[in-house]
Amino acid sequence: MTHRDTLRIGMGLMGMLAVAALMLPGCGGPEQPQDSNTAAGAPKPDANQPDANQPAPAPDANQPAAKPPAGTPTVATGDLAPIPLELPKPRFSGTPKNIPPGTRVKITKGPAKPRPPFMAPKGCKNVALKKPVTSSDMEPVIGTLDLVTDGNKEAVEDAYVELGPDVQWVQIDLEAKYKIYAIVVWHEHKDARVYKDVVAKVADDKDFITNVRTVYSNDHDNSAGQGIGESLEYFETNEGWLIDCKGVTAQYLRLWSNGSTADDLNRYTEVEVYALPAE
Ligand SMILES: [Ca+2]
Numbered sequence: 280m281t282h283r284d285t286l287r288i289g290m291g292l293m294g295m296l297a298v299a300a301l302m303l304p305g306c307g308g309p310e311q312p313q314d315s316n317t318a319a320g321a322p323k324p325d326a327n328q329p330d331a332n333q334p335a336p337a338p339d340a341n342q343p344a345a346k347p348p349a350g351t352p353t354v355a356t357g358d359l360a361p362i363p364l365e366l367p368k369p370r371f372s373g374t375p376k377n378i379p380p381g382t383r384v385k386i387t388k389g390p391a392k393p394r395p396p397f398m399a400p401k402g403c404k405n406v407a408l409k410k411p412v413t414s415s416d417m418e419p420v421i422g423t424l425d426l427v428t429d430g431n432k433e434a435v436e437d438a439y440v441e442l443g444p445d446v447q448w449v450q451i452d453l454e455a456k457y458k459i460y461a462i463v464v465w466h467e468h469k470d471a472r473v474y475k476d477v478v479a480k481v482a483d484d485k486d487f488i489t490n491v492r493t494v495y496s497n498d499h500d501n502s503a504g505q506g507i508g509e510s511l512e513y514f515e516t517n518e519g520w521l522i523d524c525k526g527v528t529a530q531y532l533r534l535w536s537n538g539s540t541a542d543d544l545n546r547y548t549e550v551e552v553y554a555l556p557a558e
């Protein structure tokens with residue numbers, strides 16, 4: 280056997296080994312596609328992320344299962360449908376590239392992507408429409424409280440109610456108990472302002488004493504006095520801010536804010552509540 284033959288056999292063996300390595304998992308073969316929903320800031324996987332092609336992941340003994348809020352129903356993914364949410368017209372395009380001073384806003388690289396449809400049990404509709412609104416400021420600076428649930432979400436003059444400065448809240452009485460899947464709130468969305476200390480709670484009574492549950496808070500230092508919340512702040516847009524409420528049962532909801540990066544006042548254009556009647 281010549282030296283050249285030895286080289287040829289050796290290279291042939293190496294080629295076969297390389298092919299074998301490609302076929303074996305974990306040896307440099309093609310990567311399994313990563314779940315694009317696991318990016319930072321994406322919502323936790325839940326019933327709203329159905330994927331018919333992927334079996335449910337096996338429970339990880341090292342990870343305690345996230346405990347759903349009390350009253351969370353079990354919903355088969357086949358019974359879900361996008362909520363019938365219609366967006367108002369955008370008044371500006373793009374989002375600012377810089378974080379406004381004094382805020383904790385997540386800046387996304389590249390053009391803003393539209394929010395994917397929000398999945399909830401079939402039959403969910405906006406049960407806040409025309410429902411009574413009360414507030415910490417019963418004599419608004421501009422507009423009237425009924426504008427919060429009148430169905431007009433457009434960022435135009437006379438479409439918002441302007442509450443006084445600093446910490447203020449609005450409250451909606453749904454007039455019956457509902458299983459709430461999503462709250463969508465539009466403050467003033469004519470520019471990319473950031474409202475501060477946005478907190479949302481639900482309760483069984485109008486005085487917020489019985490069965491009070493926080494469904495959203497981005498008040499990381501408790502400056503609104505409603506407890507600390509770890510959610511990031513956000514820019515107002517025509518999409519509004521959608522709060523995933525996971526089917527929590529309640530009749531009343533209350534939303535706090537503490538002025539915005541534009542001024543100390545608190546403006547609401549519309550609040551919608553996508554829900555089903557509670558049994
Ligand atoms: Ca309105």
Ligand SMILES: [Ca+2]
Pocket residue numbers: 475476497498499500501502503
């Ligand atoms: Ca705060």
